[in-house]
Amino acid sequence: MKKFMLAAFVLLMAVPTFAQRYITKNGYISFYAATKLETIEAKSNQVDCALDTQSGFFVVKALMRSFIFERALMQEHFNEEYVQSDKYPDATFVGKVENLKDIGFSKPGTYPAVITGKLTIHGITNTITAHGTFTVADGKIAGSAKFPITIGDYGISIPAPVVGKIAKSFLITVKVDLNPLK
Amino acid sequence: MKNFKRVLGILFVLGILLAAYIWFFVINKPHRNFETAKPDITMNARQCYNEASENKLHPGGKVLEIYGVPSSVEKSDSLVVVVFAFKEGMFGSSGIRCSMLPDNQKKALALSTSDTIYIKGFCAGYNGTDVVMEHCSIIQSPKNK
Numbered sequence: 183m184k185k186f187m188l189a190a191f192v193l194l195m196a197v198p199t200f201a202q203r204y205i206t207k208n209g210y211i212s213f214y215a216a217t218k219l220e221t222i223e224a225k226s227n228q229v230d231c232a233l234d235t236q237s238g239f240f241v242v243k244a245l246m247r248s249f250i251f252e253r254a255l256m257q258e259h260f261n262e263e264y265v266q267s268d269k270y271p272d273a274t275f276v277g278k279v280e281n282l283k284d285i286g287f288s289k290p291g292t293y294p295a296v297i298t299g300k301l302t303i304h305g306i307t308n309t310i311t312a313h314g315t316f317t318v319a320d321g322k323i324a325g326s327a328k329f330p331i332t333i334g335d336y337g338i339s340i341p342a343p344v345v346g347k348i349a350k351s352f353l354i355t356v357k358v359d360l361n362p363l364k
Numbered sequence: 365m366k367n368f369k370r371v372l373g374i375l376f377v378l379g380i381l382l383a384a385y386i387w388f389f390v391i392n393k394p395h396r397n398f399e400t401a402k403p404d405i406t407m408n409a410r411q412c413y414n415e416a417s418e419n420k421l422h423p424g425g426k427v428l429e430i431y432g433v434p435s436s437v438e439k440s441d442s443l444v445v446v447v448f449a450f451k452e453g454m455f456g457s458s459g460i461r462c463s464m465l466p467d468n469q470k471k472a473l474a475l476s477t478s479d480t481i482y483i484k485g486f487c488a489g490y491n492g493t494d495v496v497m498e499h500c501s502i503i504q505s506p507k508n509k
Contacts, residue, residue: 205455207494208440227443228463228488228496232455245496247424248488254395261425271424271489359440363456 202236204323204360211244211356215349222256222348224249231358233323235287238279240297242356245272264338265304273303275310285316292317297327303336314356323360328353398486398499399465403429409448409460416490417458424489428497430460431482437472444469446483446500458493462500471502 209229215222226248232241246267251257261267277299279285285293298311314327330351333340340348405412405423409432415421435449435457444464449457462483464472475481485500 207455207461208438208443208445228445228461228498230455230491230493243491245424245488245491247486248496248498250498253391254393255391257395267489268425272491 203234203363205232205363206358206360209358213352213354215352217349219347224251233360238282240277242275270305275299275301290319304338306336308335325358327356399501401427403427403484410450413450413459413495416495423487426487428487429484433480434475434477437475444472446472453493455493460495462497464500468501
């Protein structure tokens with residue numbers, strides 16, 4: 183938690199011009215994985231996200247317990263056995279927009295974006311690259327991206343009795359409507 | 365032979381009942397009803413935020429009942445969030461954010477920012493800037509007392 187706050191603080195304060203910073207606290211993240219035997223899908227609508235359009239720094243944070251599953255039992259297993267939400271209460275991404283010069287944040291339009299950064303889940307950090315878009319309209323920025331993760335890379339193990347039922351790769355979807363920080 | 369068939373029949377029926385029980389009440393058990401759940405913690409919203417941000421309170425995973433005067437109500441798509449703001453930070457205002465249950469959204473949108481309200485819901489935790497609550501309902505307000 184403190185590491186995330188420090189990283190976010192350093193990254194976002196690097197260029198302290200308020201008009202360049204966009205935030206939301208109602209960001210959306212979902213994850214989806216399916217095998218023939220089991221489909222796992224969950225979503226969270228209270229995700230924090232900040233973007234500095236000058237430096238390209240991009241920060242996302244989601245509380246693991248904010249993910250809602252269709253099945254209550256699946257949600258219990260997710261929090262208690264898989265991601266251990268008591269011990270690792272959040273997932274964070276701290277990264278940077280790689281193709282910043284190709285995106286006109288001051289000009290309305292939809293721009294492809296490539297974001298690379300460090301994703302931390304279950305206390306384990308990996309570097310990932312996500313491809314998505316930024317849509318600039320009405321003084322706001324809508325961002326969206328989809329990327330896969332392998333849960334084994336984050337130290338999340340699947341118990342032997344259900345190992346064939348649960349997919350090892352999850353598709354993550356991120357959608358954020360960012361407003362200028364006043 | 366007759367007894368064997370009878371035992372087999374009873375075991376078959378018990379097996380069906382057990383499978384039905386596991387399917388409906390274990391695998392597909394309903395989500396907890398946080399509107400009727402007994403709160404684990406009841407406290408003033410500002411105190412709750414202060415204690416969570418100072419790492420003195422760990423509300424994640426608990427049913428939380430808070431009371432205070434809301435600062436604003438945000439609406440985006442299908443989401444209605446009652447906000448108790450107490451500090452200004454690098455991500456804007458910080459406080460407690462309560463995502464309302466669908467059948468409480470209309471009531472939440474009509475809230476006044478001058479009346480004390482009670483809100484109950486499931487606390488997802490403190491994310492470094494806000495205490496985040498889900499499945500929230502307004503359990504008491506001056507208008508519906």
